Amino acid sequence: MTPLVALKGISKSFVGVRVLNSVDFDVRPGEVHALLGENGAGKSTLIKIIAGVHAPDAGEIIIGGQPAKFANPGQAVKAGIAIVYQELLLFPELSVAENIFLNHAPRLSWGGLDWAQMRDKSRALLDDLDSHHLDVDAKVGSLSVANRQRVEIAKALSQNARVVVMDEPTASLAEVDVQQLLAIVRRLRSRGVGIVYVSHKLPEIFALADRVSVLRDGNYVATRDIKDVTERSLVAMMVGRSIDQLFPKEEAQIGAPRLELRNVSHGKAVRDISFTLRAGEILGVAGLVGSGRTETALTIFGITPATAGEILIDGRPVQIRSPQQARDLGIAYVPEDRGLQGLVRPQTIAENISLTVLRRLSRAFIVDRGKEVTLARDFIKRLGIRARGPGQAARQLSGGNQQKVVLAKWLAAEPRILIMDEPTRGIDVGAKSEIHALMSKLAQSGLAILMISSELPEVLGMSDRVLVMNGGRIVAEIDRNDATPETVGAAMTLVRDQEAAA
């Protein structure tokens, strides 16, 4: 079968750094071709070459058997290639229909916009994606991430795309939405569209892909049929070494209660939360997006102070009204949104790490830069942060290394309670297992860890105990031995049904 798009021997360098080295890749009609690789492996660059954003230094692009050259993204769109980027590029103030037909809206004879046709066509496209509930007149800004993604896909189809490239489409979706997205992708495939699917999540790839290609450090590693690979062999291809265990949870001595919540509430998001977190324990918190997990963490951390109930640390009641107080009580919070809440991206690694301990690093209010750099160097070594040095800007690091900087910043404050919110979101497999190993080690050293995660395998793999939240409440507490995808998943959805019935 002639591939819809084929790339042959593609190379690309940026300011002397080679990011792609003679990479081959193709997509056939009616297949899902997964593209795998760690962050920095060159996936994004390859996608941008397919999209016509970058021109390759060497190699050729063949569209339907004919060599092609894209001078700009518009030409790639004309050739039937559409990209659904991770950070959905939609206009929040425009309606669904306007977004779908931006730039190629149907016209009336005198050149005006044909609104009726635009809305009808949008409706048809969305119905085609089984999204009957989506209003074509709704502002995109009011939609959920999952629905925005559908709009983006409809936009791709409206341009008669024969190849759809999806860059980590499920990175910020809840499990239910992930399943629906997978259904949409299968539907596209059955209509003969070729799909390039980039994701870090191996279960999705096994559920969806026909073939898989792996990149590592800009080099093409291999392309395989999905039936010829296992999770382990894929990881080994990506990382270049075999990772013995995906979740290196080690037994830790579980000690005295560190943090205790008694009937803590904050508005409607956090309702009547009670639990105990012990030294050396990793307590996982599972639940759907919006179930109140992050809100509970923010309440403990003093961003949204508790309006009712009691928080105890080491058995003593405490008041936490601000993040400063939380920090001084030994609580650390590695937040969900690394770019917004975790890092000061333009500043250096050293400046980021020292933020929580500025007072300790200074004498008479003057920051001791020597001490600051030493501290950063220690953490770069201890956490294996891959960087040029303490003076490198945080924004230049890969996702995994950025997360390590955020973690370093909080470990510098020598916390006794560590809250990690989605600790490995958007991080490649190698860095992920490093962070998991680190969590195990920290727990062994007696740190009490509260881990919020939307990835069920992570929750099951790393936790000593699992709390399941829904509607702002804790609905189940499951011991490690009893925690399976079924028990946790059932607890997550059972209450949902009850609430729907009520």
Add this chain to the structure above:
Amino acid sequence: MTASLRSLLLRHETILGVLLILALIALAWQSDRFFTADNLLNQGRLMAEVGLVALAMTFVIVTGGIDLSVGSILGLVAILLGVFWQNMGIPLPIAMVLGILVGGIAGLVNGIIITRFGVPPLIATLATLALYRGLAEGISQARSVRGYPDWFFTLGQGEVLGVPTQLWIFGLLALIAAVILGLSTFGRATYAIGSNAVASRFSGLSVDRTLLLIYMASGLIAGLAAVIFVSRVSTTRSDMGTGLELDVITAVVLGGTSIFGGRGTIIGTLLGLVLMQALKNGLALAGVKGDGTIVVIGAVLIGTILISNIFRKDADG
């Protein structure tokens, strides 16, 4: 090592320094009265007020904010100084302190509006720009206050060791500001807030307290500038300091402080200030009319920022 040398050479401050030297040479060549000790010291005297306010404004803009009300605070404090002393009979030294404190309170009010009620700094201080100026005009009733005692003029017209008094004050405060912004924990918090206020809060920095202090300092220093201003011109009027904020912001931005926050230095602000004053004075001496001078300053501002951006992009690669 060459990389760090390169980045030093491409710093905004370096580019500005070179530009300043070129401007000084050109201006000295244009007029033989420009490069004389008398003229330069006199120019220093004239730029002290704008300079003082620019020090605090550098902090404000580094946090990503702006304070448009400084000119009005200056006018208000100037009027109150006269009212306290002449109408209320408060001894002049105490009236001076009270005036400066009123400046601080005005700044604090800005800070409270911005942090407690979440009003964007541009809008909050645009409102207080009108408010404080209105107060000043209401209080003064279009009368001016004169007849200050001779000792008071030491501040604005006198000299210490051959250098204008206010230049000493300015130099001292510039040094303090440079140390605080460049080296202290407070300075670190200021940069962090300007780059990412949310992450700063999530790191346990007291964002609101830092902003309150900065806006209060901005008001205090505008009050101090008001006292010096009155002493320099020997009289008090309610329209004093009108448009001062624009000169101040120009100096700070010319000095390389990013209007989006997170970047800027006191050294840069000083260079920007001196360049602006040199152009004003030098061009006037060379016979260029006032409106021509403004055109040149505008062009220099855009030019420097363009050059600096080009090099920055290059350096980031």
